[in-house]
Amino acid sequence: MREDCKKDFKRLSEYLDGELDPDVCREIEQHFRDCPECRECVESMRKTIQLCKEAAMEEIPADARERLISMLRECFGRTHTE
């Protein structure tokens, strides 16, 4: 891996998160235009983040929710109404 590729590889996440200065971003984007390997690298990172996010959300099961609410009612119902 070339030195400029290595440098951008290390700051890929900050680039994707928009945490770099605009000048640095422009420099990185210029590099991506000229370097298919790094372009592929950033795209696969972006897809990984997107995929994990889209597949992540769960719902608390109904019985677990019921137990949670009755435990909270038990603990706070009395203290609150006294």
Place this chain on the structure above:
Amino acid sequence: MNETVTDPVDHRLISEFKAGSMEAMEKIVERYEDRIFTFGLKMCGHLQDAEDIAQETFLNAFKYLKDFREETKLKNWLFRIAATACIRKRRKKKCEPDQEISLESFVPQNGDDVKYEIPDWSDDPSDNMLRAELKDVIDDAIQSLSHKYRLVFNLRDIEGFSTQETADILNISTQSVKTQLHRARLFLREKISTSYKEGFVQ
């Protein structure tokens, strides 16, 4: 600084709870239960552990809500409690120390022909089986992350907290958040791509 940054709906519900409303308590739970449960599940990997995390989080939250000064968002405060619960649970289980992820191991070497195949997530309900298999691959990859990387990844990429918010929740520096997040993402990309290539998902 006493500026209230809590969401207006949360602010109202907190006031109602402090005034004795059980309905407000349940509405707060309803607003955050799925997120806290998801976080617990992604952190611990088991339904029972996720339920324990949700119970401990809300129990402590309502116990100390009278002291909550609304200088941070309720969501951030709840996740701080949840993260502490996950760390405590891990300590109780006497798990192995965190394995460090080295950045160098992911730097492609000269001559490497590295191609990562990351599938797309389908929103089509007819792809249910494919989605279930892919979800297993993703969950397994996230579970393989060492605990400290998993904490940062879940807070940043799954829950969408900013770098600063994540640093505040975990009480670590923003630089540590950035470093750990980058390594976690590289690890997950490698793991998901390898599983995909090996044919877990076809």
